[in-house]
Amino acid sequence: MWEYSDKVKEHFLNPRNVGVVENADGIGEVGSMSCGDALKLTFKLDENEIITDVKFQTFGCASAIASSSALTEMMIGKTLSEAEKITNDDIVAFLGGLPKEKMHCSVMGQEALEKAIACYRGVPVEEKEGEIVCECFGVTDLEIQRALKEHNLSAVEDVTNYIKAGGGCGKCHERIQELINEFKGHEPVIDKKPEKLSNIKKIKLIEETLEREIKPALKKDGGDIELVDVDGSKIFVKLQGACSSCSAAQITLKEFVEKKLCEFVSPDLVVEEVS
């Protein structure tokens, strides 16, 4: 169960300003059904550009509803230029904190506010540019870069918490990490696809790994291992010494030997024992 502050619970159970402002001056809609949360923010201004009325509709969890409610409370009575300065961090602070996994709910509030103000000013909301990085949630590299910069994020998990990118199938984690590295001023990550090994190179690498990573550990328990043959991705080995009669030999073979060889030689290797 999430740990919500009393203020989050209060705004969730008794949300303020629910609904839609009629003849609104600004309308901001973000999120979608498929994403699991959505927010529609509407406001009205007086002649001095002071927000006199603001309402929200939210599809989402307690954090999303509480963040929306808090945002409306923070907006009301402010001038547009003051409201414009409200960030998701302000929303989180107002609520006395949010679970880190729920930060994206506050970000949704900030985005809806930006859109509603852009709508009022007649500034066309730019369609998402850049290259889609996270296909599950439709997040682009530009959006990730913005989140990195605004919140000084340093891990894929943080990016997921703030803007959901990487929260689905996980295939985009590598690309998100690249963007983080670039942001942090590191060298761009080079795609480390394993080079296609020739048989000679593969055997040499296997032997080196056996000598360096595997044999010393087996020898500690009175065992040893010998490379017998290599056929494509299949590696045939012979366990020796204490390993040859050990009841846990298959576990050693699969959980230790095979894993080490996959790690240091090629991820598709399968180790089999020959008697």
Place this chain on the structure above:
Amino acid sequence: MNTIYFDNNATTCAAPEVVDEMLPMLTEFYGNPSSMYKFAKKAGDRIHEARQRLADILNAMPEEIVFTSCGTESDSTAIWAAIRANPEKRHILTTRVEHSAIKNMGEYLSHNGYKVTYVPVDSRGNLDLDYFYDHLTNDTAIVSIMWANNETGVTFPIEELAQKVKQRGIVFHTDAVQAVGKIPIDMSKNNVDMLSLSGHKLHGPKGVGALYVRKGTKFSPFLIGGHQESGRRGGTENTASIAGLGKAAQLAAVHMEEENTRVRKLRDSLETGLIDRIPCSIINGDTKNRLPNTTNISFEYIEGESILLMMDELGICASSGSACTSGSLEPSHVLRAMGVPFTAAHGSVRFSLSIYNTQEEVDYVIEKLPPVIERLRAMSPFWKGPETECEIKS
């Protein structure tokens, strides 16, 4: 405020008789069953009795029962045992709707040299049997299919599947954590090689489970240690919990008829009461092949966590397959595998009852939940009032 506990697929209360069975194991019969003196034998005798009781509910032999710490351990043990017994076979067949104990094990193995095939389900959560049979291969080391789904309660034709798998000489495992104690299971009349169960799902304690291993099944231990459980699971026996599990199994056998009559009626009453009162709500899963205690209902255009938290304020406990409750960003993999649209998947609630629930509790939920749904829908940008078109049709 009373608590109305409708989340018995998550865990159950330990039956009072179970607690009574367990307490002396902590205070009186606390010896280590492996010790040599008579005092320790008393603990050993209780384990023996519990093994017999568990065997009785499954109509199995006591020596086919291996006590474990939980359903997940039982699942892992079964998978590892099968793939070690058949090291040359690199294929595993399971379903797209398994509990994470099998699902994540499958993902792990698929990254470690195994090919894992996930059998799809239809919109009612029933297995695609043609797909299943088409994907059994000579390279299949193990088939692992749950007996009953934890989210929808949908049951699979395990006896039929196990028979077909047996003909191919492939190991068949079933995660029966949700099924044991709720529906009759007779191991003498099926070809299942290994079956997982868990104590806390049938009014036993948490921290204890068991793996049924059919006599003659090639087996190697997952937890390697002492000689306990005939060398099949190392570690000093959790005597109190094992005794509790034995008692829970004995009680479950006694209550099986009530589970399938009175509890089923309560579930049906709850289901009908909510569906009739709440527009754009639908039952997820096959209503014919289903556990008697479970219903999974989607309320469109609102989100599950919000429903649960508002129900919590009213003292009602249930679960949801929404993204926000799972700690992930995506809704239940079970509902998505069934093709439940996002409008409904995010707003699903699972109610799972037990013999300790009453009609009064059901009536209370039927009275209190519709206003909660209405209130949340009034906040939703996707809800347009009574004229809203439901995306899901009965």
